[in-house]
Amino acid sequence: MKVKVGINGYGTIGKRVATAVDQQDDMEIVGVTKTRPSFEAAMAVKLGYRLYVPEGREEDFRKAGIKIAGTVTDLFGKADIIVDCTPGGFADGYKRMFEEAGVKAIWQGGEDHSLTGISFNATANYKESWGAQFSRVVSCNTTGLLRTLYPLDKKYGVEDCYVTLIRRSADPGDSKTGPINAVEPSTKLPTHHGPDVQSVMPWIKVHSMAVKVPTTIMHVHAITVRLGKDATTEDVVKLFSKAPRVKLVRTKDGVKSTAEVMEMARDMGRSRGDMFEIVVWEDGIKVEDGMLYYYQAVHQESDVIPENIDCIRSMCKLIEDPAESMAKTDRAMGI
């Protein structure tokens, strides 16, 4: 029996989770929700998804010629688990609805850890969500930090970590945010990224700052780590080359910026040109006097997608071994 998955909020993250669920053999999409009869709603129906809408909005969709299968409450009653990919601000209301329907739910990194009390990253804490009713897949940036910091901490110990996040200002499909010709520092310090890493690795010391820049394709992190044990640059390169969902690239191969990283993702033939891995510049890794320096790039629209699949498996008790679930997800998604 396949696990029945519903997607609440079929946007940037929601549509990608739907595609990734379709690629797995132990789960299936039973429906997706949309509140407005936009082109995305029409596309969802065209792709064969059953579309559910809030009560009272049915007529808007009918008028737009978009076929609906029922209301959101109908979907919540049919699914084993809902992957909630709505923008921030709606979680409390939906949580009550999920509780009433007795359905499991996963939220995304836009929500606070306090909503679920459990945050998820497949590499770092797969088992914490085992059988849980509610969990939260951490944000794209936090996922990126956990993918490299967890293996580093396990092997060498992370005594202290300083991160500067250079953040994309909007997603490629957005026209609503900026800046479009400026660099905007986050003045609420330290930024929420350090505490968010601690929602999964509470023992780790991470200090974060962030600036937004006029780019849409990826975030970049500049990371400095004081290691607990001696390691060479080569040791860290070897560790990252084996770390799950981490990809090494080299400037000498022509990958000088996020532009070439995303071109590589498109050349790899991934759905929507996505780069699910965290990309680390091999020739940008350096250990000196016990300090490790490295840069990594995060494809914000897609790095959390395989994490959502593994989170479904953990919460629905499909596969107990994290490595086995991750390998299955990655095989199906071509990672």
Ligand SMILES: NC(=O)c1ccc[n+]([C@@H]2O[C@H](COP(=O)([O-])OP(=O)(O)OC[C@H]3O[C@@H](n4cnc5c(N)ncnc54)[C@H](OP(=O)(O)O)[C@@H]3O)[C@@H](O)[C@H]2O)c1
């Ligand atoms: N984009 C990223 O880079 C990124 C990365 C990692 C995590 N996240 C997190 O993922 C979550 C979703 O972000 P996103 O970027 O996918 O947002 P998005 O592209 O704006 O998509 C959200 C979708 O939710 C729908 N929606 C709006 N209000 C709704 C409501 N009341 N009930 C149900 N659906 C509603 C919207 O469509 P309609 O209005 O047409 O219904 C929209 O398609 C957030 O928590 C975000 O922080 C985002």
